[in-house]
């Protein structure tokens with residue numbers, strides 16, 4: 001059996017909340033400028049805190065929307081959470097009403113510009129270095145929505161703290177577009193119902209499937225022999241699970257309860273509360 005392990009990176013190997021703080025701060029400053037108030041304006045910070053509190057309270061009600069579809073919960077990381085916050089701020093100030101313009105600005109321009117601010121100081125989850133070093137010699141890849149070189153740079157930074165992970169820099173496959181749903185593609189069932197979540201989880205994530213397929217071809221493996229580890233069930237895990245993979249959900253205090261309950265009940269899924277569980281789950 002040729003098990004292939006695919007790891008998400010941001011939020012899975014890193015502490016997204018700590019790492020994402022400069023992203024949040026920078027993004028809110030840019031929004032302040034766009035709506036014509038000073039950086040640090042109390043109205044802007046107040047709206048951000050209000051929306052964050054609402055999302056934490058009822059995560060099932062706050063999807064992250066991409067191209068008009070609900071593709072993930074917004075709660076799980078500061079990058080996704082910023083989009084509903086930004087919509088609320090722009091709505092409140094009556095700025096940039098056009099949905100397409102807004103989508104481009106929030107999802108591309110401001111995302112990239114502010115994500116770059118987090119690159120200088122990656123914050124890894126406890127045990128990430130030792131766990132990744134222990135995977136040397138295995139068929140392991142990192143598949144991420146982020147820029148390939150940005151994540152390879154974080155792995156290189158981790159290698160300076162915890163030598164033995166540099167081999168993974170060439171195993172990063174970025175720009176995975178896990179958000180992209182192609183309803184016309186028939187390679188996966190259309191959707192999955194999660195108890196506790198009113199909307200369906202959309203599974204036809206063709207761009208992500210294509211990258212996983214490339215990795216599996218390189219590994220001489222198949223979806224049945226694939227293990228995927230991620231911190232956002234809908235984005236990272238739902239489609240590969242539906243195609244036969246085993247999956248591990250890395251939890252944080254913001255992981256929705258309905259996701260944890262579904263994963264605990266599924267025979268091919270497990271909760272990862274400590275990264276040291278990963279090698280045994282995948283290859284044990």
Ligand SMILES: [Mg+2]
Nearest residue numbers: 008010011231
């Ligand atoms: Mg992630």
